[in-house]
Amino acid sequence: MNSNGNQNIYQPKLIRVIDKIQETPDVFTFKWRFVDEKENEAFDFKVGQFGEFTVFGEGESTFDICNSPTQKEYNEFCCRVVGKVTKALSKVEPGETLGFRGPYGGSFPVDKYKGSNMLFISGGIALPPVRCVIDYCLAKRSDYAGLTILYGARTVDDLVYKYMLKDWGSRPDVKLVTTVDPGGETPDWKGEVGFVPAILEKMNPSRENTYVVLIGPPIMIKISMQVLGKLGFDPGRIYTSLENKMKCGVGKCGRCNVGNVYVCKDGPVFTYSEILALPQEDI
Amino acid sequence: METKIINKQDLAKLIDGLISAGARTVAPVKVGQMHLFQEVRSPAEAVFDYFLARRSPKEFLFPQTEPIFSYTRQKDSVKIHPVDMAFPRTVVFGLRPCDAAGPGILDALFAWDYEDKFWFNRREQTAFVSMTCAQADHACFCSSVGLSPDAADTGADLHLTLLDDGQRYFVEAPTGKGKKLVSEFPSLFKPATDSDAAARGSAGEKAKGLITRKLDLSNVKQWLGSHFTDELWERLSAKCIGCGACAFECPTCHCFDFQDEATPEGGVRCKNWDSCCIDNFTLHASGHNPRNIQHKRYRQRIMHKFKYYIDKFGKTLCTGCGRCSRQCPVTLDIAEVLENIAAKAASGS
Ligand SMILES: Cc1cc2nc3c(=O)[nH]c(=O)nc-3n(C[C@H](O)[C@H](O)[C@H](O)COP(=O)(O)OP(=O)(O)OC[C@H]3O[C@@H](n4cnc5c(N)ncnc54)[C@H](O)[C@@H]3O)c2cc1C
Ligand code: SF4
Ligand code: SF4
Ligand code: FES
Numbered sequence: 001m002n003s004n005g006n007q008n009i010y011q012p013k014l015i016r017v018i019d020k021i022q023e024t025p026d027v028f029t030f031k032w033r034f035v036d037e038k039e040n041e042a043f044d045f046k047v048g049q050f051g052e053f054t055v056f057g058e059g060e061s062t063f064d065i066c067n068s069p070t071q072k073e074y075n076e077f078c079c080r081v082v083g084k085v086t087k088a089l090s091k092v093e094p095g096e097t098l099g100f101r102g103p104y105g106g107s108f109p110v111d112k113y114k115g116s117n118m119l120f121i122s123g124g125i126a127l128p129p130v131r132c133v134i135d136y137c138l139a140k141r142s143d144y145a146g147l148t149i150l151y152g153a154r155t156v157d158d159l160v161y162k163y164m165l166k167d168w169g170s171r172p173d174v175k176l177v178t179t180v181d182p183g184g185e186t187p188d189w190k191g192e193v194g195f196v197p198a199i200l201e202k203m204n205p206s207r208e209n210t211y212v213v214l215i216g217p218p219i220m221i222k223i224s225m226q227v228l229g230k231l232g233f234d235p236g237r238i239y240t241s242l243e244n245k246m247k248c249g250v251g252k253c254g255r256c257n258v259g260n261v262y263v264c265k266d267g268p269v270f271t272y273s274e275i276l277a278l279p280q281e282d283i
Numbered sequence: 284m285e286t287k288i289i290n291k292q293d294l295a296k297l298i299d300g301l302i303s304a305g306a307r308t309v310a311p312v313k314v315g316q317m318h319l320f321q322e323v324r325s326p327a328e329a330v331f332d333y334f335l336a337r338r339s340p341k342e343f344l345f346p347q348t349e350p351i352f353s354y355t356r357q358k359d360s361v362k363i364h365p366v367d368m369a370f371p372r373t374v375v376f377g378l379r380p381c382d383a384a385g386p387g388i389l390d391a392l393f394a395w396d397y398e399d400k401f402w403f404n405r406r407e408q409t410a411f412v413s414m415t416c417a418q419a420d421h422a423c424f425c426s427s428v429g430l431s432p433d434a435a436d437t438g439a440d441l442h443l444t445l446l447d448d449g450q451r452y453f454v455e456a457p458t459g460k461g462k463k464l465v466s467e468f469p470s471l472f473k474p475a476t477d478s479d480a481a482a483r484g485s486a487g488e489k490a491k492g493l494i495t496r497k498l499d500l501s502n503v504k505q506w507l508g509s510h511f512t513d514e515l516w517e518r519l520s521a522k523c524i525g526c527g528a529c530a531f532e533c534p535t536c537h538c539f540d541f542q543d544e545a546t547p548e549g550g551v552r553c554k555n556w557d558s559c560c561i562d563n564f565t566l567h568a569s570g571h572n573p574r575n576i577q578h579k580r581y582r583q584r585i586m587h588k589f590k591y592y593i594d595k596f597g598k599t600l601c602t603g604c605g606r607c608s609r610q611c612p613v614t615l616d617i618a619e620v621l622e623n624i625a626a627k628a629a630s631g632s
Contacts, residue, residue, distance in 0.1 A: 006368070008352065008366070009400070218571075250396070
């Protein structure tokens, strides 16, 4: 299936930043719409897909579309400042124009999750890519059974989406557990203190009829996987999203190739059993 | 397959005719000590008595660098200027069968789900004319990857084999594009007789005899599947300096990078060849680099060509042209690496 007719797959479309939220000292949320109104109507994507975002003159970077597709008025991505493009992004203000290519990559099988309990585990800047699934499940709340969210960051300052956490925490149909690393708490911190895997172990979630979405720093994933293993979770029911370095996003430039997959096209969403089949060192 | 004869003078006329017809006509040209595929303005520039061009002809479908769009800044916005994706008719002469095989191997990659129109629009406009090899060296191993120095059907539209009179080429037209080229210049192509066909056969046998390097790749893919970690990688490839020359000369390496060149008024984004052997290929902005040492990068080269690509697209990502071995500044010989792997596979280690 070729989806692009005679189009140049490397040429971005113009989008406009309509709002910018500073989440933490180095993390920003951008809300955006296409400059061309027709594109806004036509745009659709699946939960967990990503885009290639251009800061003109600086370059292109990969970010997840972190809202649920059920939110139609605008889309969002959330970016941590690490290098050239992200630094330039941190200076972009509402009204400015960026480029967008996408949506690319595979998605979380939200239809398959229907009727199941969902356990979301995330750390640091990795909440945005999990949030799209959470938001989707919330938008279709009756399709899903229990929703449990475990989210941790180094310090209270490093927690992103504080406004969303407040909302989720106040919902009777969501179980939210937040934690910060030991030493990262403030005097008025009401959440847990401890690393995500340790809190997970303490929570002792049931594997019964449960799917897990697990995204975070490699070390958090590694130890959380050990805990989930102990609790008897099947790696085939644990989903994550890989962040291998990318350029084209469409399976051509070879950059994201690991083992038999091109992460941009075969992923970035994988089950843990699929990940275990890849050469771990290359991820 | 349609067969014909063309003599050397008429081949020159064919080149001349194509130039006059406005086609971008490319052939091996002598540049210093090496031969390079370049556009020729007259048939005299083309050199057919040669071994192999320094770089593969991949660049005529996928240039080393090319703009993919440009933009200008406006008061409150940005204007994108698309690049022209209509490409001139091009005929490339003098490929070897290994070079002619490259594009057909890469089509699947440039087509899966998203079509790279830079590749396919050029591909449509381009005809390849290959020639049976007259020389080979110790780096050549095409016959080990299923090709042959006289094969007409590795991907070329016309294939020429110089007969032993040294004046006439036996012409094979394995594709519709090749047949069209023949019918466009009917007076230049003469009928081929049975004895010409026999002479072509023996010239082909002679060419086959040039290949001395024979690798047994039958167990290599399987070995790679279970030896991502092995002492062999560091032992054989620690000396790689990550220059990327092997990928740049390769007919099948497809990796590229994007680079923006900008001024305050606007800019252009280019798509540039890249290589998995270069140290920053997988370097994340965070400093994390999964392939943080050279032998892991070289391992990717072998894995991608002789396992991953086969699993994914059904073809070996190598034509045995030997350029990477010949031109590697530290003489890292891909065939030697494969021989080592084959030996390990055979001995079960
Ligand atoms: C599928 C996917 C989803 C992602 N989602 C998010 C997200 O939602 N929020 C977020 O903050 N970050 C995300 N990242 C990581 C983000 O893409 C990089 O941090 C970012 O590209 C770094 O760009 P830079 O120009 O600031 O860094 P530099 O080091 O200056 O990078 C130069 C170029 O290298 C590439 N690059 C460097 N590191 C990475 C990397 N880790 N991944 C991909 N490309 C890289 C980019 O093409 C960039 O243009 C995601 C990465 C992937 C692959
Ligand atoms: S991954 Fe390496 S070997 Fe494979 S196409 Fe890219 S540069 Fe060539
Ligand atoms: S194998 Fe040789 S040509 Fe290739 S990157 Fe290493 S040193 Fe350069
Ligand atoms: S990002 Fe280019 S192939 Fe995956």
